[in-house]
Amino acid sequence: MLDLSNHHQSIQIVIDKHSQKVKNEYRMRLEASIDVSRFLLQYGLPFRGHDESESSINQGFFLGLLRWHGDKHPDAGKVILENAPQNDTLTCPMIQKDIANACAKETLKAIIGDLNGDYFGILVDESKDISHKEQMALVLRFVNKNGEVVERFIDLVHVSDTSACSLKKAIYSLLSVHSLSPSKIRGQGYDGASNMKGEINGLKTLIMKDSPSAYYIHCFAHQLQLTLVAIAKKHLDVEDFFDHVSNMLNVVGGFFKRRDLLRDHQAKKLEQLFESGEVKKGQGLHQERGLQRPGDTRWGSHFKTLDSFIVIFSSIVHVLEVIELEGSTSSDRNQAEYLLTKRKSSGVSYEHHLCVEVFFVVIDVQLQELNDRFDVVSGDLLLGMGSLKSGQFFL
Incomplete structure (x- = not known):
């Protein structure tokens, strides 16, 4: 064998x-x-x-x-x-x-570990996705182990509807998945929709019934944005001005050829300024400017539009002059001519008009709008934060 x-x-x-x-x-x-x-x-x-x-x-x-x-x-x-x-x-x-x-699970595990069972605030917003399904985003705001205030995105979930009850159920469900108790909530941050901040059946009220210390703050930045944009729609001169800017964007920035003409004129003018010594060359200086259309609810985008408008104003005028003479249709030529020659006759000086009839009036309307949108507690909190920032409060 x-x-x-x-x-x-x-x-x-x-x-x-x-x-x-x-x-x-x-x-x-x-x-x-x-x-x-x-x-x-x-x-x-x-x-x-x-x-x-x-x-x-x-x-x-x-x-x-x-x-x-x-x-x-x-x-x-x-x-x-x-x-x-x-x-x-x-x-x-x-x-x-x-x-x-x-990877998402490991990331969330690290976030929850950094929270370490302490108190936290919740930031919630909802919107529709491309298929028109309602989605809710949840962000936690807390002090981490290093003593830093951080905001961490937790999840984006589908909700059957955006009623306060449905949103509360979805929030509590997400917190439960990560072994977080609603009793630890010490702050709520939402937009100003009635289903979120309603005093009777709003989301903030429902959560405060379970956790009385979960104080609600309407996002200050969001309120300020809404206030400033609302002014642009309430004051006739300001509204007329932004309509004028919008028409200019359509005429000058609506076609590739016109945008190329705008860039070419900017480049030629900058080269002339270099040769004359009026501006200096340097890394990061004199970046090319374009025409950005402002968003309806973001005042920052209005500022960027106007900032670019001021810097490249002469190039915009040049493009309009070219369109006025060489526009492919009579409508284009007429629009360019209108934008170049529109003026309001007035019996007062420009200084009086801009200072008294526009600036002072807009400030008054802004103050009224701010008082309408910010309650006393929020106003006091903003003043306190401003004082701390400027060094007027000492511990």
Whole structure:
């Protein structure tokens, strides 16, 4: 009878080595996919491309970056993508989602750990996605272990409707998932919608019934934005001015050829200023300006529009003069002529008109609007914060 024990032992050694090699290759493929996913998640980049076929020259960020990773690390390149077993490439959409979900769980675990069971405030907003489904976003505001005030995004969830009861249920459900108690809420921050700040059945009232210390503050920045934008619609001269700016944006910035003409004139004028010594060259100076359309509810965008308008005013006038003479249609030529020659006849000086009839009136309307939108508590809090910032309060 033959002794096969040594032969069997040799076979087992070969099997063990092969199994270890397979495990190492799998680990390298998984680590490569995880590294690429973490990079894309860190910078908020999309994973998938429009065409991910092998013949595509743009397969999307995930596959493209994974291929680049393999080129830079030959050991990984030997076991990923087309060099991997076809049933174990670890690149399919389901795998990508699993990795992203795992990263999200680890991130949330770190956030909750940083909170360390302490008190927190909640910031909530809702909006419709592209498919018109209502979505609710939840952000926690708290003091971390380093004593820093931080805001951390927790989740974005679908809600059946935006009633106060539905939003409260969704908030409590999210807090429960992360073992957070509503009794720890010490602040609420929402917009000014009635379902959020209503005194009887609003979300803030429902939560304060469970946690009386969860004081509600309407976002100050949001209130200020609404106040300033409301002024632009209430004062006739201001409204007329922004209508004039909007018409100018449509005429000058509505076509590629006109935008190119605007850029060319800016470049030529800047070169002339360099030659005359009126401006100096330097890194970060004299960036190209464009025409940005202001948003309806963001006063900052109005400021950016006007700031650019002032800087490139002469270039805008030049483009309008060209359109007035060479416009392709009579409507374009008439619009350019109207924008260039519109003036209001007045029996007072410009200084009196701008100072008395516009500036003082707008300030009065702004004060009235601020008093209407900010209650006494919010006003006192703002004054206190302003005093602390200016160094008038000492501890």
